[in-house]
Amino acid sequence: MKNIFGILLVCMLMLGACIGDDFVDDRVDPVLRITNSIDSLAIDSSYQFEFSYLNNVGQEEQIAAVWTSGSEEIISITDTGFATALAAGSSEIQASYEYEGGRAIDIIQVSVGGNTVETEITGKKGTVQTTSSYKLQGDFTLAEVGSDLQLNFGSDYEASTALPGLFVYLSNNPNTTADALEIQAVEVFAGAHSYTIPNVGIEDYRYVLYFCKPFNVKVGHGEIVE
Amino acid sequence: MKKLLFIGILLSFGFSLHAGGPWPQKKGNLYFKVSEWWLVFNQHYTDQGLIDPNVTTGLYNTTIYAEYGLTNRLTGTIYAPLLSRNYMNNLVSNTTKEVIVPGEAINNIGDVDISLKYAINKKFPVSISLTLGLPTGIASAGSQQNLQTGDGEFNQMLQIDAGQGFNLSKGVSAYFSTYGGFNNRSNGFSDEVRYGLEGGLSFIKNRLWIIGRVNGVESLKNGETAETFSSTSIFSNNSEYTSYGAEVALYVTKRVGFSASVASAFRGEIIAAAPSYSVGFFYDMSK
The missing domain is CATH 2.60.40 (Immunoglobulin-like)
Structure with a gap:
């Protein structure tokens, strides 16, 4: 009788002792966002764009984005996102990042005018x-x-x-x-x-x-x- | 603090498997059973009766169950999960393989039920019983307070059982029994109506028994919900189910035998959607 009880107890401990793993399918598409967007940039002035990158599980990750301007003669931009308004008009400012299996990109349209106007997000x-x-x-x-x-x-x-x-x-x-x-x-x-x-x-x-x-x-x- | 998780009502799966029917033990007779009951589930019935996933949860009970004939009509019963283990798995990112939420486990005694059963009629066996559910287990533990070995409430269940045994042919016996009960629960839990039907067939001169069961719990939904409960902590109520079960019991000597059983739900609300299992051995003085 004692042996049987012992066997049951051991079986219970063996079966119940294991905390296993449940896997969560948490993959999402990475997202790159320009976080200080502007509608217009005053001519002959400069502006430092910033961005955030959320990786394939939605965590913020430090990466080096590639900055480009659609019209370099209107707005020039450096590798670090430092933009300078050179002439009247408008240009597409693009920040992008190549990740394994795809590309995250954010594009804004910026005009060059008399003032620098930040994009207002009211809600x-x-x-x-x-x-x-x-x-x-x-x-x-x-x-x-x-x-x-x-x-x-x-x-x-x-x-x-x-x-x-x-x-x-x-x-x-x-x-x-x-x-x-x-x-x-x-x-x-x-x-x-x-x-x-x-x-x-x-x-x-x-x-x-x-x-x-x-x-x-x-x-x-x-x-x-x- | 009042809490009841999905597993709370699962304890009653185990409880229902020990129902002794309307037959009392003779005075001085003992029926004793030691068993291991377990349930592992990664999905549950929602409040809509549909099935949703959840983190894999396990519950293991090492249990003693005993009936003792106090008189020829009055039987005392105890159901005691002496060792109850409840665990939840790690949640791991399938993308990064990092642990998102670490798993946890607790080990403790579970909720103990004690009851008295009185045989009203022995010719056509009918008995009434009163069961007291004692909150001896842990109602909440772990970092999320989501582990438990009991439901944390004191309940009283009044039950009536009826049944009959008969011989089908030489060496083959059979019985059926049914019960209905009202479970009065405290601490804001909804009261319940419980019912069940059981039938068994014996072979090899009553040494092998094959038993089938249907059990049900219907919540009166008169307790608290997350909306009315003053605390914002984890709290669920109004669980219910209809389950089926089967058991095989084999006497290896005149009085000692082994049993194995399985139970699962046809339907349910706020309850695990997975079968529970039990294996054990028993000593039956009535033989």
Whole structure:
């Protein structure tokens, strides 16, 4: 009898001892963005463009972008993105990066005029939708309020109350919470509401993401668009 | 703090497999079983009854189950998961192969059930029983508080069982039993109606038993949800399922035998979508 009990115990420990690996398909297309876009550049003045590059899992990575100007006689640009307005007109400014299997690129149109005018982004928007069989839907807007970001959901927002530990995130990868900014646990499951997210820029994240945090179950997401 | 994860109700899969039917033990008789029950799942039934993936979760219980005849009509029962292990796998990036969320595990005693069963009628066996579910397990552990060996609540279940045994032919016996019960749960958990049907056939002079079961739990959905719960911590409720199970029991001596069983859900809400298994040995003084 003792032997049988011992065998059972050993079997249990052998079977239960192993924490294995679950693989998450978290690959996304890399993204390169010019982060300080301008609409126009004052003639005979210069401007340092900046960019960010998100790699194939949505993590920010330091790379050397290739800068080009469509019309070098109107705007010249160096390898580091330092642009100089030489003549009236407009030019396509392009930042790009060749990664294994593809190319990330961002293009803006810049005119040369009397003043340098930064591109003003007043807000962004999107729609969260379920990617699971748990209910989740709703339109949202994003707006910068001082140094904070405000995420506002409209009256059409609805989320399942059945999940334990539903959390909302900002992320650059819609498939994982790795490197995502956890906003907070969801407390409102229907109707309009908002979140204030301190010290976050409107260009910092690409997705609003909903996850059941304790069980790492993705519920849904919404892409943040202009 | 009130918490119930998906696995909370899974403990009841194991519990249902130990139902003793309407038959009481004779005074002084003991039925004793040691078993290993386990469940590993990477998908679950959602609140819509559909199947969604989740991080692979395992639950292993080393359990004793005993029935003892206090009188010829009154039987005391205990179900005790003496060693319960709950783990979750590492989440690993398929792109970078880096660990995104490290896996965790806990080991502890599980929730203990004790019950008293009283035989109302022995000619056509009918019994009533009261089961007390004691929150002896851990209701939340790990960095995300998502591991548990119990549901953290004290419940009381009133159950009625009925059944009948008969001989089909020489050397072949059979029985059927059914039960219905009401599970009153505390700490904001929804109450439940439980039901089941079981049938068994014996061969080789009652030394080999083949048993089939259907069990169900229907939530009254009168407890708290994530919306009404004051805390924003992990909390789920209103789990329910209909499951089927099969068991083979073989007496290797007059009183000692081995058993193996499997159970899985036909349908469910907020519950694992994977079969559970159990193997064990028993000592049956009634033989």
